[in-house]
Amino acid sequence: MTPTPLERLRETMASRYPFVVSALDRSRAEFGAAWEAELTEMLERVFPGPADLDAAAEGYALFVVDLLRRQRQFEQTGTYAAQTYEQAAAQVYFDEEFMSRQYLPGLLLSHYLWPHHFRQLRFFDSAFVAPFTNAGASAVTEIGIGTGIFSRRLLAAAPQARGKALDISPGSVGFARRHLEAYGLGERIEFEIKDATVDPEPCEWLICVEVLEHLEDPLAFLRALRASLQPGGRAFITTALNAANVDHIYLYRSSDEVLRQLEQAGFALEQGFEATAGPPRAPDVPVPAVVAYVVT
Amino acid sequence: MSESTEDRAKRVLADVFGLDAAAIASDTSVDTIEAWDSLQHLNVVIALEEEFGIGFTDEETITLTTLPLIVAIVDDHLS
Numbered sequence: 001m002t003p004t005p006l007e008r009l010r011e012t013m014a015s016r017y018p019f020v021v022s023a024l025d026r027s028r029a030e031f032g033a034a035w036e037a038e039l040t041e042m043l044e045r046v047f048p049g050p051a052d053l054d055a056a057a058e059g060y061a062l063f064v065v066d067l068l069r070r071q072r073q074f075e076q077t078g079t080y081a082a083q084t085y086e087q088a089a090a091q092v093y094f095d096e097e098f099m100s101r102q103y104l105p106g107l108l109l110s111h112y113l114w115p116h117h118f119r120q121l122r123f124f125d126s127a128f129v130a131p132f133t134n135a136g137a138s139a140v141t142e143i144g145i146g147t148g149i150f151s152r153r154l155l156a157a158a159p160q161a162r163g164k165a166l167d168i169s170p171g172s173v174g175f176a177r178r179h180l181e182a183y184g185l186g187e188r189i190e191f192e193i194k195d196a197t198v199d200p201e202p203c204e205w206l207i208c209v210e211v212l213e214h215l216e217d218p219l220a221f222l223r224a225l226r227a228s229l230q231p232g233g234r235a236f237i238t239t240a241l242n243a244a245n246v247d248h249i250y251l252y253r254s255s256d257e258v259l260r261q262l263e264q265a266g267f268a269l270e271q272g273f274e275a276t277a278g279p280p281r282a283p284d285v286p287v288p289a290v291v292a293y294v295v296t
Numbered sequence: 297m298s299e300s301t302e303d304r305a306k307r308v309l310a311d312v313f314g315l316d317a318a319a320i321a322s323d324t325s326v327d328t329i330e331a332w333d334s335l336q337h338l339n340v341v342i343a344l345e346e347e348f349g350i351g352f353t354d355e356e357t358i359t360l361t362t363l364p365l366i367v368a369i370v371d372d373h374l375s
Contacts, residue, residue: 017358018326019337061358068338069357281335 005043006036008053017061023113030115039112045182046108056105060113063106067245074244075285080251081244085216088247089168099171103246108147108179116275120238120290123273124150125157127294128236132205133158141203142166143196143225144211148176150236151207155185163189164203166196197221200228206235210290212258213239213248222265234270235295237262243277243288255291267295301348301374305366308343312336325362337361348374 003011013021027035047056074080082088092098111117132140132154138161142151145165155163167173173191180186197215206229212218218239229235241252252258255274262269276289306320313329313336326332332340341357344350344366350373352360360366 016361018361019332019334022333058358062354064334065338065341065357066354068334069341072338072342 004040005047005053006040008050009043009057012054012057013061017057020061020064020113027113027115027118031118035112035118042108042112046179047105048182055101056109059102059105060109062102063110066102067243070244070246071288074242075281080248082247082249085214085249088214088249092247093169093172096171096174099169100175104147104172104175108149111147111149114277116277116290119275120273120292121149121153123271123292124236125153127271127273127292128207128234129154129157131234131294132161136160137205138162139164139203140205140207141201142207142209143200144168144172144208144214145176145191146172146209148179150209151176151189152180152183152185154207155180155188156183161188165189165191166194167191168193168195168197197224200224202228202230204230204233206233206237208235209238209292210240212237212261213243213250213252215250218250219261219264222261222267226266229296233296235267236292237267237295238290238292241289241291242286243290252291253286255289258291258293262293262295267293270294270296301367301370302363304347305344305363305370308347309340309363312339312343320363322363344370350374 010021010024013024043053047053070081082091092103111121137158140151140154140161141164143166145151145167148165151163151165155161165173165176167176170193173193177186177191180189197211206225208225212221215221225235239252239258240248241254259269271294273292274289276287278287280287302322306317309315309320309324310317313331321328326337341352341360344360345352348370350370352369356369360369
């Protein structure tokens with residue numbers, strides 16, 4: 001019998017990169033059948049063949065070991081290695097091979113395999129997608145589309161809506177476009193390769209996931225975002241704390257620092273979410289976390 | 297006689313996982329040590345790099361999942 005895509009992914013991981021299997025098993029145990037169904041659908045659509053699944057498993061394993069190595073260095077130095085936006089852009093955003101082989105498949109799978117990332121998706125659904133559909137809203141803009149998973153979830157839940165997606169990385173835009181098309185949503189979203197952190201366009205409903213920590217001056221960007229948000233508008237803004245990914249520049253050590261900047265930029269907090277990657281590896285060692293806010 | 301790569305690698309694995317070196321068999325792998333998750337994998341990789349004075353590529357890092365593979369990749373670096 002042909003294995004399901006999820007079985008195939010797990011088998012590939014177990015035989016080639018067994019050290020990453022426990023994360024998959026933990027998420028499966030925590031989130032159950034709904035998680036399995038969601039992940040299976042994503043795998044079927046985005047990584048449709050056995051070779052695609054095997055490549056995704058390898059990309060995820062590479063993504064994890066790169067991240068863990070940088071995290072260990074961060075634990076020792078207390079700072080992120082990348083210091084400027086230009087460094088990160090050259091090393092990551094414009095390296096299409098790196099983006100398509102490792103970074104984007106790894107990041108997309110992490111949204112399902114890492115419990116704190118999956119819980120953040122659930123928060124997005126309840127705190128942003130539901131109000132969007134309840135309001136009968138018809139347009140959403142995502143700055144920093146990344147893998148496309150957030151716009152995809154919103155557009156799938158709101159059949160009347162159209163999206164606009166911006167990202168500086170051609171690799172991201174290509175991956176997100178294929179991702180949305182694989183879900184039959186390609187007709188309802190417009191993509192643009194652009195540094196949208198400069199002069200963001202006016203919008204009413206805004207998604208901005210894990211962009212702040214990639215910038216040298218996130219407060220200036222948040223001020224520009226606030227100015228671009230139309231009256232009655234709402235934004236879903238997230239960032240990572242103490243997470244030494246290759247392209248993270250601005251170090252947020254606590255959710256208080258993020259909340260302070262949101263406030264300074266003029267946003268009003270509606271709902272917040274915070275989840276850590278796990279317990280500290282040792283006493284006083286910072287733990288990576290994600291924070292997400294719905295703001296007006 | 298100098299210690300073999302396999303014996304040195306066994307000692308590294310024993311140290312990382314808090315085991316007796318005698319308990320590390322020649323076919324030891326991620327599958328035979330329950331505690332060998334992603335965090336411990338990185339500990340193994342870093343400890344091997346320190347023991348042998350080498351640096352692994354990311355591609356090698358994801359392949360270091362059995363003692364025979366560790367020995368082969370380390371020997372490749374040392375040759």
